[in-house]
Structures are given as C-alpha cells and as structure tokens.
Amino acid sequence: MLIMAVNTQQYQIIQNELLKDQVQLVAVSKTKPNEDLQALYDIGQRAFGENYVQELVDKEASLPKDIQWHFIGHLQSNKVKYIAPFVYLIHGVDTEKLLQEINKQAVKNNRVIDCLLQVHIATEETKFGFDGPALHELLLSGRVANYSNIRIRGLMGMASFSEDQTLLSNEFTMLKSFYDKATLAFPDGHFNILSMGMSSDYQLAITKGSNMVRIGSLLFGARNYSK
Numbered sequence: 001m002l003i004m005a006v007n008t009q010q011y012q013i014i015q016n017e018l019l020k021d022q023v024q025l026v027a028v029s030k031t032k033p034n035e036d037l038q039a040l041y042d043i044g045q046r047a048f049g050e051n052y053v054q055e056l057v058d059k060e061a062s063l064p065k066d067i068q069w070h071f072i073g074h075l076q077s078n079k080v081k082y083i084a085p086f087v088y089l090i091h092g093v094d095t096e097k098l099l100q101e102i103n104k105q106a107v108k109n110n111r112v113i114d115c116l117l118q119v120h121i122a123t124e125e126t127k128f129g130f131d132g133p134a135l136h137e138l139l140l141s142g143r144v145a146n147y148s149n150i151r152i153r154g155l156m157g158m159a160s161f162s163e164d165q166t167l168l169s170n171e172f173t174m175l176k177s178f179y180d181k182a183t184l185a186f187p188d189g190h191f192n193i194l195s196m197g198m199s200s201d202y203q204l205a206i207t208k209g210s211n212m213v214r215i216g217s218l219l220f221g222a223r224n225y226s227k
C-alpha cells in the first residue's frame with residue numbers, strides 16, 4: 001500500500017476554509033522531503049515556509065522557481081546572505097541588527113525584501129520577538145525608513161505552547177492590537193500582513209484577525225527531527 005505523507009484532502013478543506021476569510025496559507029514544510037512539497041505544488045500551493053537556512057537553500061535549488069519561499073524561523077545575521085537572493089518574505093525579524101543586515105544583503109542583490117516584525121506574545125521566555133514597548137519605540141522613531149531595501153509588510157507572532165484557549169485568545173488579541181496601531185506608522189498601504197496561527201490554533205487566530213497562517217503538521221504529518 002502506498003502511504004501518502006501529504007494530506008491533500010486536508011489541504012483542500014483548509015484552503016476552502018481560508019478562502020472564505022481571505023486568509024493566506026503558508027505551507028510549513030521544514031524537515032519534509034521535496035516530494036511532499038512537490039505534491040502540494042502540483043495541486044496549486046505556491047507559498048512554502050521553512051525554518052532552517054541550509055534546508056531552504058537546498059530546496060530552492062531543486063524545486064520549481066515560482067515557489068514563494070517564506071523564512072519563518074529564527075534568522076541569524078550571518079546567514080541572511082544565503083537566502084537574500086530569492087526569499088519572498090522573512091517572518092521573524094526580531095532585532096534591528098537583523099534589519100540592518102537584511103537591508104545590506106537586499107542592496108547587494110538589487111532587490112527589496114519584504115519582512116514581518118516578530119512580536120513576543122507568548123508566556124515562554126524562549127520565544128523570540130520585540131516586546132510591545134520596543135516595537136512601539138522602533139516604529140515611532142522613524143528609523144525603519146532608513147532601510148531603503150526593506151519593506152515592512154506586517155507583524156508575526158507565536159502564541160504560547162498551551163491548550164488554554166483563553167490564554168491563546170488573549171495573546172492573539174494583543175498582537176492584533178499592536179498590528180492595528182503599527183498600521184498607522186505605514187500609511188502607504190503595504191503594511192497589511194498579520195501572520196499568526198499554526199496547525200493547532202489557526203482557527204482561533206483567524207477569529208482574532210490573522211490574515212496569514214503557517215500550517216505544517218496538519219498538511220504534512222508530524223515532523224521527525226531525529227534524522
């Protein structure tokens with residue numbers, strides 16, 4: 001019996017669900033083999049999310065050229081150069097140092113790189129991102145405008161690793177309110193992406209205002225990190 005790792009039926013169900021709310025799906029394919037990505041590509045998916053630079057570079061080289069590659073992991077400054085030539089959207093920009101480096105590499109590649117600022121909304125200290133005051137300060141300062149080759153498209157956040165719906169709901173609501181405030185700092189209309197929600201909490205995230213969800217295990221099955 002052939003076991004399909006990719007759940008294409010689930011994909012169609014989720015896509016129909018998202019379509020009615022005009023929410024964009026990023027298929028999170030980290031640790032998954034190229035065949036799994038190709039299977040979703042073949043039924044129309046173009047936005048894929050990866051967490052690891054080397055893995056992303058390898059996949060980009062061997063998969064179709066019209067894939068939109070989202071980098072959703074924690075990005076180290078010294079690795080920006082490897083993805084700068086092709087990355088479609090960087091979700092996890094969490095320091096100004098990283099903004100500077102992305103801008104530098106974008107200039108070198110003669111392109112503008114779209115980025116989301118990551119906001120720390122979870123209870124866990126281990127998660128990355130600007131806290132509310134730091135985000136506010138950065139946006140009010142006007143320093144973002146110095147980065148000629150970066151376009152800030154919106155915010156990204158990860159809720160706590162928890163099943164407490166009230167906690168998750170409060171975290172998503174907090175991120176949405178940061179997003180609404182930040183929108184005022186970008187009157188040109190390009191600031192319009194709120195990336196929140198994963199396999200376990202995307203429906204809740206959408207009710208709280210998400211317009212981009214990052215879904216992995218629901219589509220590709222559980223990940224195996226032991227390899």
Ligand SMILES: *Cc1c(COP(=O)(O)O)cnc(C)c1O
Binds near residue numbers: 028073199214215217
């Ligand atoms: C892995 C990952 C996801 C997808 O997680 P699932 O629970 O498999 O949907 C989403 N966002 C980020 C930042 C991730 O690292």
